[in-house]
Amino acid sequence: MDHLLADRQIEWRDRAREVARRVVLPNAWKYDRLQEYPWEIKQALAEAGLMKVWIPKEYGGAGGGVLELCVVVEELSRCCGGTGVLFAVNALGSFPILVAGTDEQKQKYLPAIASGEKLIAFGLSEKNAGSDAGGITCSAERDGDHYVLNGTKKWNTNGPVADLNTIFAITDPSSRSRRLSAFLLEKDMDGYEVGYIEDKMGIRCVPVGELDLKDCRAHESHLLGGKPGLGFxxxxxxxxxxxxxxxxxxxxxxxxxxxxxxxxxxxxxxxxxxxxxxxxxxxxxxxxxxxxxxxxxxxxxxxxxxxxxxxxxxxxxxxxxxxxxxxxxxxxxxxxxxxxxxxxxxxxxxxxxxxxxxxxxxxxxxxxxxxxxxxxxxxxxxxxxxxxxxxxxxxxxxx
Ligand SMILES: Cc1cc2nc3c(=O)[nH]c(=O)nc-3n(C[C@H](O)[C@H](O)[C@H](O)COP(=O)(O)OP(=O)(O)OC[C@H]3O[C@@H](n4cnc5c(N)ncnc54)[C@H](O)[C@@H]3O)c2cc1C
Structure with a gap:
């Protein structure tokens, strides 16, 4: 269905197709059985420049949009659905930075995601807050120029291997519309721990697990966009x-x-x-x-x-x-x-x-x-x- 795409998107699709057939297809069933993160596949995706497709050029990306992202995800998933999400979850985790991050946050995180050096996840869901995303209980209390986060995130795709995580927490329990804020957390922060890792039916090559935040201190520069209350x-x-x-x-x-x-x-x-x-x-x-x-x-x-x-x-x-x-x-x-x-x-x-x-x-x-x-x-x-x-x-x- 090339007629639906411009040349630029066809180029991305063909590039993804080449990597998918060369590296993803021959390894897909092995990693499905092992339920292990396929570092060699991730490396091949990064070397082909695919991790930068949705990131703007000024932050080390290729300047593509959601359509370019989609044609790449499609080709990878055609060979392995797990690899498709292993790739796409980095877009999910970094879209909050793209849509709402400060310029400093964009400069700090996006180039490393674009090069494939750093992996990112997205943590909204909790044990009792899935469809009802507004029902999360994870809290972020202000303490001077820091926020202190407590709670457990569930089903954090990529979380167990990710360097960065976009985490949603309550900053104003008294507000209905401005209760939540998002934070850009790094895996080596004190109080940030990967918890239980799921044994899944499918997409087995990408780990999905809990994230335990126990008095995790994040400097206010980690608050997405620099303003609280806009998380939802x-x-x-x-x-x-x-x-x-x-x-x-x-x-x-x-x-x-x-x-x-x-x-x-x-x-x-x-x-x-x-x-x-x-x-x-x-x-x-x-x-x-x-x-x-x-x-x-x-x-x-x-x-x-x-x-x-x-x-x-x-x-x-x-x-x-x-x-x-x-x-x-x-x-x-x-x-x-x-x-x-x-x-x-x-x-x-x-x-x-x-x-x-x-x-x-x-x-x-x-x-x-x-x-x-x-x-x-x-x-x-x-x-x-x-x-x-x-x-x-x-x-x-x-x-
Ligand atoms: C493998 C996996 C990976 C995931 N990765 C992530 C991730 O990276 N980050 C993240 O934040 N979350 C992630 N999730 C969470 C995922 O987004 C939720 O599982 C999903 O939103 C559904 O929530 P739930 O499982 O709590 O189901 P529930 O909300 O308990 O729903 C159960 C059933 O009730 C139905 N239902 C609920 N409310 C209504 C309603 N109002 N009207 C009609 N039907 C309704 C649902 O459609 C569903 O059929 C992941 C989940 C899985 C299983």
Missing amino acids: KHAMMTLDRARPGVAAQAVGLAQGAVDFATLYATQRKQFGEPISSFQMVQKMLADMATKVAAARSLVYSAAKAVDAGARDMTKYAAMCKYYATDVAMEVTTDAVQVFGGNGYMRNYPIEKYMRDAKITQIYEGTNQIQRMVVARNLIKEATRLSHLEEFIPVPEHLR
């Missing part, structure tokens, strides 16, 4: 920019599953024929490929809306997130079906796609929450539909 807004602005990346991970996973299923269908014979000659298998393949194409179009168009700063970008980011990730779940499940019994086995490649796809429907806001976001925006926009009012008959008893 910064989190939502970040998620608008990051959700197309999750959707791109889903498109990549789904495309990879279509690739494997199509090849397998031409090779596997039953009743003396390749199974690709049976119409019901053809229908599955055709539907899978069509759904992926539709999801990709929506992801690219949402990414363009975000890059353009469109007023309704929140709605489009949510739409593409839930649509593409639902497609990934359907398509990867059907790909296992095309493989038949072999699809269920760990020594075949396809079950990993299905396991990796599931998380895309859950993190960065579940697909139920995304539908709520879309519906709320539609309802807000309903005032624009007043020209239709006269065509809806008013019931007799209300006249």
